[in-house]
Amino acid sequence: MQSETKSRVDQTTSPAGLPVTVLRFEGDIASTSKDAVLGTYQGLPKNSVKTVLLDFTKVDYINSSGIALVIQLLMEATNAGQKVVAFGLSAHFVKVFTMVGITKYAGLFPGQTEAMAAL
């Protein structure tokens, strides 16, 4: 009954001209989202990806299991020496992500433009 999490990967360039990988999520992020969240991230070429943007603009619902998947992604990215920023969360989920401490490891921004400007 969970809305399936859809994910896709886009490539773009930062204002400084550096390659940026954008992971875009859509639907719900819950315990059933492991393949869409972690699987998609783990499919990226680790050696060449230095900066990852997480796009939550089209995410309707995130529960604590979904937040745990985001934390696991952050952990793997940090271990790989990658920078991660996120954008598109509602004000409520910015608050929730801040409560659990994610902002210590990933900046949160309103939109892609603001996220890219912070790189």
Place this chain on the structure above:
Amino acid sequence: MSERKTTNVEVRLPSRMGFEKVAMSTAQAVAKLMGFPEDRIEDLKTAVAEACINAIEHGNRLNEKLSVGVVLAAGEDSLEVKVIDDGKGMHTQPAKPDIDRKMHGEEDARGMGMFLIQALVDEAEWVAGTGGKSSYVRLVIRLDKDA
């Protein structure tokens, strides 16, 4: 002395992940009728979702023969939500998640539900049922937080 009037709404959910959304929508609708601001409604929805997920997954162990009861009591200035399952109940207070430990693999990335519940509502109480039945968590949000 006049009695405070409460209006009750009850929902019964199957113990299947995803059905917490029914409780979330119901809580949202009742809170909106009561005049809660949007940000408090979002807080309540997340807290209700986490409470229902705990009831489905841990209380009722995903046994679809069991159901999760959600009882909403709308008072004059507060909304109480009880989420009831057939588990043994929680006997420990929720610990604040330690993001550093999680990021270093020293703490399970999961397990933040109870913390979020307590952080997002004005009152949260876990009550163990007798004989391993009818345990519940009681959540309260108040229209006037100083009340």
